[in-house]
Amino acid sequence: MMNISLSNSERAEVLTQALPYICRYNGKVIVVKYGGNAMINDDLKEQVMEDIVLLTLVGVKVVLVHGGGPEISEAMEKVGKKPAFVDGLRVTDRETVDIAQMVLAGKINKTLVNLLQMKGGLAMGISGMDGRLIEARKKDEKLGYVGEITGVNLKPITDLLSAGYIPVVSTLGCDREGSTYNINGDTAAAYIAGAMGAERMIMMTDIGGIMADPNDPDSLIRSITVDEAEKLEDRGVISGGMIPKVKCCVDAISRGVKKVIILDGRVPHATLMEVLTDEGAGTMVYGED
Numbered sequence: 001m002m003n004i005s006l007s008n009s010e011r012a013e014v015l016t017q018a019l020p021y022i023c024r025y026n027g028k029v030i031v032v033k034y035g036g037n038a039m040i041n042d043d044l045k046e047q048v049m050e051d052i053v054l055l056t057l058v059g060v061k062v063v064l065v066h067g068g069g070p071e072i073s074e075a076m077e078k079v080g081k082k083p084a085f086v087d088g089l090r091v092t093d094r095e096t097v098d099i100a101q102m103v104l105a106g107k108i109n110k111t112l113v114n115l116l117q118m119k120g121g122l123a124m125g126i127s128g129m130d131g132r133l134i135e136a137r138k139k140d141e142k143l144g145y146v147g148e149i150t151g152v153n154l155k156p157i158t159d160l161l162s163a164g165y166i167p168v169v170s171t172l173g174c175d176r177e178g179s180t181y182n183i184n185g186d187t188a189a190a191y192i193a194g195a196m197g198a199e200r201m202i203m204m205t206d207i208g209g210i211m212a213d214p215n216d217p218d219s220l221i222r223s224i225t226v227d228e229a230e231k232l233e234d235r236g237v238i239s240g241g242m243i244p245k246v247k248c249c250v251d252a253i254s255r256g257v258k259k260v261i262i263l264d265g266r267v268p269h270a271t272l273m274e275v276l277t278d279e280g281a282g283t284m285v286y287g288e289d
Helices: 008-025 042-057 069-078 094-118 155-162 185-196 226-234 242-254 270-276
Strands: 029-034 061-066 123-127 134-138 147-152 166-170 172-174 180-182 200-205 223-225 259-264 283-286
Touching: 008 270, 029 042, 029 185, 042 061, 042 094, 042 166, 042 270, 061 094, 061 155, 061 185, 069 094, 094 123, 094 166, 094 172, 094 180, 123 155, 134 180, 134 185, 147 185, 155 166, 185 200, 185 242, 200 242, 200 270, 223 226, 226 242, 226 283, 242 259, 242 283, 259 270
Parallel strands: 029 061, 029 200, 061 166, 123 166, 134 172, 200 259, 223 283
Antiparallel strands: 134 147, 172 180, 259 283
16 A cells, blocks of 8 residues: 655645534534445455544544445355355345354454454444344345344434444344344445434445446546436446445435445545545435435
8 A cells, every 4th residue: 555655734734624524524423334345354444443433533423334244154154054145135044144143243343343442442332133223024034034124223322422432233133022133234224324314324335436337437426316326227327236225325315314425445544535525435325405
């Protein structure tokens, strides 16, 4: 990685340029959905945690929602289970949901909490099962214990934020009968961000955002309305794995999120660039209002 040396005056100038954005987001809620290659690469993982701690220290209320699909698949293979998917969703039997709980609420969640604290933050890990944060029901019998969200109870998150913690949420849910469900991470983030009326929801992906030409990375669309995004989907410009991402953006905005950002989590400090600069990072999706 390139090491750029700045003079003291240049460092001061960078900070003063960020001041209007620090004022704008002070006390506001930003939900970060974290996953993909940014989670797998250790250097990028540390940079994401640094970004979150910095935003917290300047007064932003950050809620980190994480997935862990590749790690779940790896754990399944270690016990001789072959991952299977239907329409992009993991088929989850009882043994698989136990593995998902172990990986998400255990290994990944506590690793992220530890990293945030090593970077100077104060973090607390919870799952969607804690305090009935995410209530769910079975989405489809053929998928097994894959959950469809029926309700979000924000008190565990708001209590942690009030106490100065960064909530780190693993995407598991439960029902009134005690069953555990694996919840799609993007969907969980959208529901949580919507319930909180978040100023921003940041979705970390493996591409730079929505492209006018999917084959041209220089055709990044910097901002787009929900209606415009749906028209691009109808025309086939938005296709493949980007379709559920855009649907999730639309869902989040319909639930009360001001703006949703799709950005490349592999870009160092992309979160800071989005929140604290004019140019931002990735594609901003917003409602007509």
